[in-house]
Amino acid sequence: MTLIETELPHDIRDIAPTESEIALFLDFDGTLVEIAPMPDAVHLDRQVAPALESLRASLGGALALVSGRPVSFLDEVLAPYRFDAAGLHGAQIRVDGEILSQSAVPEAMREATRDLVRFANSHVGIIVEDKRISIALHWRLAPTLKDEALELMRNVAARMGPAIRLQEGKSVAELVPAGASKGGAIVQLMQAAPYAGRRPVFIGDDITDEAGFEAVNALGGLSIRIGDGETCAAHRIASPTALRTILLTAAEHGRLTASSFS
């Protein structure tokens, strides 16, 4: 069994009837791929994209990526497949090739970008990831600079005002449109075909995924956290490798249900 039993209250089999029709929502970094030293250094196992494509078919199309990455990045890394996706922590949502919603590029983003690039240029190991609608400051290669980087991000976010929120993550902080969240994205997707009426399952690994777990819990779905760390997810899977095994096995059998994760 790849699901780690924790102190969590429920046995997954009590709440996950085998025959449920699920809608599957998957985070990307730390979930479909292992965390890498830099954003560009991630490696997706070559079997995963075709497996997701076959799972999508077996789920009647109800499979979407819910990521902090831009949708264009997800398309690139999963090519030739193009999945439904919520990118940039929910600031972009695409279903069946159509953009359902996309936040505008915040006015003050250009000035913020300049400040962050200036900081990165004078601090070795700091990386700025400019995603236009949001921007991330990474310190994974310079962990001793975490406090300084976070303070800068808090100041920049405060200066930008209520239209922007600070999203912390694994060795990263990001400026994100305030109205966007993974929870909001999942709720929006669950109102659209082919997701509506299904039981949501969301799998993620990071702070940004907590909003998604909350939404899925409220919808009576299954929330699954990859790895350890505090979470409101009801269940855990040990690692991206363990998840990959579950997904590839389900794809091989042409069937994915909530009990595939137990």
Ligand SMILES: O=P(O)(O)OC[C@H]1O[C@H](O[C@H]2O[C@H](CO)[C@@H](O)[C@H](O)[C@H]2O)[C@H](O)[C@@H](O)[C@@H]1O
């Ligand atoms: O919601 P996700 O799909 O998990 O995306 C969250 C952020 O992931 C990326 O950063 C993280 O992964 C990098 C590569 O493994 C790692 O170097 C970095 O330390 C992590 O924070 C991505 O670069 C961000 O844009 C995403 O928002």
